[in-house]
Amino acid sequence: MAMSVQRQVVTDVNESAVPGQAAQRGAVGPVGAVAPTGTGAVGRPRPAGAVDDGATATATLLTYAAGNPARREEAGLRGALPAPPELGVAVVACMDARINVEALLGLAEGDAHILRNAGGVVTTDIVRSLAVSQNALGTREIILLHHTGCGMEMITDVGFRDQLERDTGVRPEWSVQAFENVEEDVRLSLRILRSSPFLQATTSVRGFVYQVDTGALVEVPL
Numbered sequence: 001m002a003m004s005v006q007r008q009v010v011t012d013v014n015e016s017a018v019p020g021q022a023a024q025r026g027a028v029g030p031v032g033a034v035a036p037t038g039t040g041a042v043g044r045p046r047p048a049g050a051v052d053d054g055a056t057a058t059a060t061l062l063t064y065a066a067g068n069p070a071r072r073e074e075a076g077l078r079g080a081l082p083a084p085p086e087l088g089v090a091v092v093a094c095m096d097a098r099i100n101v102e103a104l105l106g107l108a109e110g111d112a113h114i115l116r117n118a119g120g121v122v123t124t125d126i127v128r129s130l131a132v133s134q135n136a137l138g139t140r141e142i143i144l145l146h147h148t149g150c151g152m153e154m155i156t157d158v159g160f161r162d163q164l165e166r167d168t169g170v171r172p173e174w175s176v177q178a179f180e181n182v183e184e185d186v187r188l189s190l191r192i193l194r195s196s197p198f199l200q201a202t203t204s205v206r207g208f209v210y211q212v213d214t215g216a217l218v219e220v221p222l
């Protein structure tokens with residue numbers, strides 16, 4: 001689901017590079033306004049003003065990133081580490097900004113695969129990525145991370161899709177995969193992962209609810 005969103009964003013960025021369309025984007029209203037141009041590659045309206053907005057946070061982050069080679073060298077890292085994760089672990093987590101997965105689990109570069117989306121739900125694309133993680137890159141253990149106060153508990157599948165359709169004129173074809181109970185969704189995710197024919201190499205799959213107020217992990221038994 002989240003990957004679908006990502007692909008959509010990428011599509012829109014590409015469209016903005018088409019001569020004429022970028023200018024058209026700049027000529028319309030504020031962020032969030034709908035510009036039913038009808039000139040996109042697939043002939044549907046798309047949000048206006050969402051891309052060329054200055055992106056000052058991105059500029060700040062890129063300035064920090066420019067120092068990464070020096071920081072890496074300072075940390076004693078020279079050249080590329082092996083692609084197969086050192087610990088043989090894949091983490092599936094919600095994209096919530098309050099979960100710093102690397103800091104929480106003490107992960108360093110090269111240690112683990114970290115797959116994130118809205119809710120940390122097991123989508124087709126999560127299964128795809130885990131299948132590659134296990135069958136091409138040798139991971140064997142899966143850690144699932146949901147959390148308290150998740151936005152996915154605060155929306156409903158139909159309600160969110162209705163709202164998107166009202167706001168954009170386009171009804172998403174993907175499921176939002178919202179959930180009402182975080183622990184139940186962890187159990188559901190664990191069952192899906194345990195029964196997947198593509199994840200037969202799994203030796204351990206455990207699910208947790210991260211407590212955003214204390215930083216503690218609470219395991220959810222199946």
Ligand SMILES: [Zn+2]
Nearest residue numbers: 094096150151
């Ligand atoms: Zn969340």
